[in-house]
Amino acid sequence: MLTAYTSDEIRAAEQVLMARLPGGTLMRRAATGLAVACVKALPRVYGSRVVLLIGSGDNGGDALYAGAALARRGARVHAILAGARTHEGGLAELRRVGGRTYDLRGISDPARTEGAKAGTSASGPAKALETDPMLVNLIGGADVIVDGLVGIGGTGALREPYATLARMSAGSPGIVVAVDVPSGVDASTGEVEGEAVRAHLTVTFGAVKAGLLIDPGASHAGTLRQVDIGLGPFLPAPGVVTLTGPDVAERMPRAEPESNKYRRGVVGVVAGSDRFTGAAVLAVGGAVRAGAGLVRFASAAEAVQQVRAKWPEAVTKIITPEEGVREVGRVQAWVLGPGMGTDDDAHALARSVLDSDVPVLVDADGLTLATRDRSLLRRSAPTLITPHAGELGRLLGVPVEEIEERRLHHARLAAAELGVTVLLKGSTTLVAEEGRPVRVNLTGTPWLATGGTGDVLAGIAGAFLAGGLSCYEAASCAAFVHGLAARMAAGGPEGGQAPIAALDVALELPSAIRTLTASR
Numbered sequence: 001m002l003t004a005y006t007s008d009e010i011r012a013a014e015q016v017l018m019a020r021l022p023g024g025t026l027m028r029r030a031a032t033g034l035a036v037a038c039v040k041a042l043p044r045v046y047g048s049r050v051v052l053l054i055g056s057g058d059n060g061g062d063a064l065y066a067g068a069a070l071a072r073r074g075a076r077v078h079a080i081l082a083g084a085r086t087h088e089g090g091l092a093e094l095r096r097v098g099g100r101t102y103d104l105r106g107i108s109d110p111a112r113t114e115g116a117k118a119g120t121s122a123s124g125p126a127k128a129l130e131t132d133p134m135l136v137n138l139i140g141g142a143d144v145i146v147d148g149l150v151g152i153g154g155t156g157a158l159r160e161p162y163a164t165l166a167r168m169s170a171g172s173p174g175i176v177v178a179v180d181v182p183s184g185v186d187a188s189t190g191e192v193e194g195e196a197v198r199a200h201l202t203v204t205f206g207a208v209k210a211g212l213l214i215d216p217g218a219s220h221a222g223t224l225r226q227v228d229i230g231l232g233p234f235l236p237a238p239g240v241v242t243l244t245g246p247d248v249a250e251r252m253p254r255a256e257p258e259s260n261k262y263r264r265g266v267v268g269v270v271a272g273s274d275r276f277t278g279a280a281v282l283a284v285g286g287a288v289r290a291g292a293g294l295v296r297f298a299s300a301a302e303a304v305q306q307v308r309a310k311w312p313e314a315v316t317k318i319i320t321p322e323e324g325v326r327e328v329g330r331v332q333a334w335v336l337g338p339g340m341g342t343d344d345d346a347h348a349l350a351r352s353v354l355d356s357d358v359p360v361l362v363d364a365d366g367l368t369l370a371t372r373d374r375s376l377l378r379r380s381a382p383t384l385i386t387p388h389a390g391e392l393g394r395l396l397g398v399p400v401e402e403i404e405e406r407r408l409h410h411a412r413l414a415a416a417e418l419g420v421t422v423l424l425k426g427s428t429t430l431v432a433e434e435g436r437p438v439r440v441n442l443t444g445t446p447w448l449a450t451g452g453t454g455d456v457l458a459g460i461a462g463a464f465l466a467g468g469l470s471c472y473e474a475a476s477c478a479a480f481v482h483g484l485a486a487r488m489a490a491g492g493p494e495g496g497q498a499p500i501a502a503l504d505v506a507l508e509l510p511s512a513i514r515t516l517t518a519s520r
């Protein structure tokens with residue numbers, strides 16, 4: 001299991017460790033790791049052009065010491081001093097080994113005070129910076145740009161001149177290496193307010209910061225490299241974690257010698273309608289291919305006909321809203337919602353499923369119904385909801401953009417407010433449940449952003465619920481294998497990249513699961 005922390009947690013651990021070591025030890029460890037990462041990123045160090053963006057804190061100190069190490073190996077290092085102060089030891093070291101500096105005070109005095117307003121528009125002093133020939137040449141001509149503007153001490157939107165430097169570095173052909181965290185990204189949450197550095201590589205110290213795993217922060221961080229500075233024993237229990245392949249293999253339901261289809265788990269799927277049948281086919285497909293012992297599918301005649309045609313493995317039943325799922329037979333978990341519609345009949349059907357005493361996964365139209373009638377989610381058995389940002393926004397009465405900007409906050413909020421387990425889908429998938437660390441799934445691919453893949457995910461999680469996993473475990477394992485199957489379907493044996501359809505994801509599931517279980 002990979003663990004991730006907030007800035008405060010990291011800082012507290014650093015204080016304890018620092019008190020036991022000679023002054024400057026941690027920064028030296030950090031800077032050495034950073035320099036090594038830069039060396040690896042460069043085709044050749046000798047003669048390469050390295051530009052350091054230096055802020056006023058210790059983050060700038062790390063960059064200066066690392067820059068000095070690179071200068072010692074023959075790199076041409078230029079530090080752009082952007083803060084009101086500069087780390088003295090780091091600056092002296094860089095100068096000692098022939099590193100050069102460019103002090104921005106000379107060209108944009110008014111913008112340089114620490115209290116200057118956050119700005120994203122290139123006007124006034126920012127414009128002066130953006131057209132300054134020296135700066136343009138340095139940043140435009142760099143082989144590597146090291147972002148040492150702010151680290152875990154950053155708060156709020158990047159102020160000037162940092163914001164302009166972040167923007168300029170994005171336009172450079174050089175490799176951008178972020179020190180600890182891309183400046184402008186909230187290290188604890190991944191939130192980005194205004195401008196932020198877009199790094200190819202982030203070299204982070206001591207432990208992974210949660211904001212490096214969660215979008216929009218995650219997509220600003222690029223590849224992550226962690227440098228050990230000895231923080232491990234001093235870290236608290238993490239608030240954010242990520243499952244690895246072996247973690248998932250260990251948790252997933254297994255087929256035991258004594259298994260039969262009922263013991264392996266019967267999942268009921270209520271999805272589709274006379275008008276919409278595709279979602280039902282995909283949700284059943286996810287459940288069948290993820291290893292449910294048996295899938296019982298109950299819906300309107302048209303959806304039943306389509307599911308029977310595609311998945312002969314499923315046991316199907318045509319039901320009416322009045323009778324609900326009473327006669328469908330015993331299941332260990334339900335999947336409710338994809339394509340079922342949102343009218344009064346659908347509401348009656350949802351009520352009959354949610355009245356049951358087994359875990360229910362609510363997705364898609366089921367979530368729309370729950371938005372209109374929150375009482376649907378008040379139940380004694382466990383409930384897992386699987387919204388995308390739009391659906392969660394409607395459930396919480398928050399604009400979709402706000403959900404996307406503050407994913408961690410809203411996933412936790414929904415779990416607490418609704419008393420359910422939340423799987424928030426999107427470019428970063430999060431699983432939140434009260435009292436548990438938020439699980440971040442890292443296996444997805446942007447190729448998943450295509451119609452119907454969410455229905456497949458609902459089927460997978462339903463199969464895992466029926467197999468006996470809790471909502472929290474079923475959701476996180478399902479997100480993992482869903483992302484992995486998509487990656488494999490999009491990548492193929494040659495490792496290229498190609499579009500995928502939702503059904504491809506379902507079909508790839510056994511192969512994806514095989515790669516996990518092979519190692520257990």
Ligand SMILES: NC(=O)C1=CN([C@@H]2O[C@H](COP(=O)(O)OP(=O)(O)OC[C@H]3O[C@@H](n4cnc5c(N)ncnc54)[C@H](O)[C@@H]3O)[C@@H](O)[C@H]2O)[C@@H](O)CC1
Nearest residue numbers: 014026027057058059150151152153154155157158159180
């Ligand atoms: N504390 C430790 O033990 C270690 C810290 N290290 C480094 O130290 C960093 C933290 O250093 P600091 O605590 O000095 O903090 P930072 O260097 O991250 O930032 C603090 C400075 O940035 C300014 N600032 C904050 N938000 C800003 C914004 N939005 N726009 C413009 N300026 C902003 C502050 O006014 C302050 O001057 C870590 O990220 C890491 O790089 C490493 O050397 C490893 C050891």
Ligand SMILES: Nc1ncnc2c1ncn2[C@@H]1O[C@H](COP(=O)(O)OP(=O)(O)O)[C@@H](O)[C@H]1O
Nearest residue numbers: 425426427444445446448449451452453454455
């Ligand atoms: N940019 C992205 N990167 C990775 N995964 C994504 C991205 N966009 C969407 N996804 C994933 O694709 C799936 C889409 O599900 P959903 O929004 O419910 O679509 P649908 O309703 O069409 O099935 C989810 O698993 C989601 O996490």
Ligand SMILES: [K+]
Nearest residue numbers: 147150181183
């Ligand atoms: K940084």
